[in-house]
Amino acid sequence: MLYAVLKTLHLLAIIVWIxxxxxxHFFLRPAxxxxxxxxxxxLMHAVLGRFFGAVLAAIAITxxxxxxxxxxxxKQVAQAGSQFSMPLEWTVMATLGIVMMLIFGHIRFVLYQRLSRAAQAADWSAGAAVLAQIRTWVAVNLGLGVLIVLVTLLGVPR
Structure with missing residues (x-):
């Protein structure tokens, strides 16, 4: 039961993030x-501030x-007397998930801070430049997130 609850929370956190x-990327920015x-x-500073708080929670839950x-x-495999070997899909999911978290850390703690300074200084051109950098890294993270979902659902060709 606990495993099912944690797996559900894991999936919901990923859904919020992706x-x-x-x-x-596809609806707010083009408008x-x-x-x-x-x-x-x-607007982007306010929206991203709220979203990044949710992503931090999603990362912790995930x-x-x-x-x-x-x-x-x-533990269950060891208790059954076997040796645990993590499936390749899980390894890919965990590795790329960590990469996504690191990218998010750069977005949140470096780029968003620059955006905050630009917004406070009313430097709209600097803010736009930082938003372009954020957009690029969000696109990378979105691609990685979709890849993780595909690998998890479809497996890795062997």
Whole structure:
């Protein structure tokens, strides 16, 4: 029962993270040119601040639940007298998930701080430049997230 609850939380956290990136990248950002630069930068700063808080929670849930599930399976295999060998799909998922978390750390703790400074200084061109960098890294993370989902669902060709 606990495994099912943690797996559900794990999946919901991933849905929030990937779904938020899809929304921001494909729906929110393309709608922004209708607004003045000051509004665009302030709006994205406010939206990203809220979203990044949710992503931090999603990362914590994903990391803790994933580690617990892997550890639980390894423990069960060991108790059955076998040696645990993590499936390749799990290894790919965990490795790329860590890469995504590191990229997010760069976005949140470096680029978003630059965006905050640009918004506070009313430097709209600097804000736009930082938003372009954020957009690039979000696209990379979105691609990695989709790849993880595909590998997890379809497997790795052998």
């Amino acid at each position: 779904g938020g990136m899809v929304f921001a 922004l040119p209708a607004f003045e630069p000051a509004v665009r930068v302030r 990391l803790l639940s994933g580690l617990w599930m892997i550890g639980n399976v390894a």
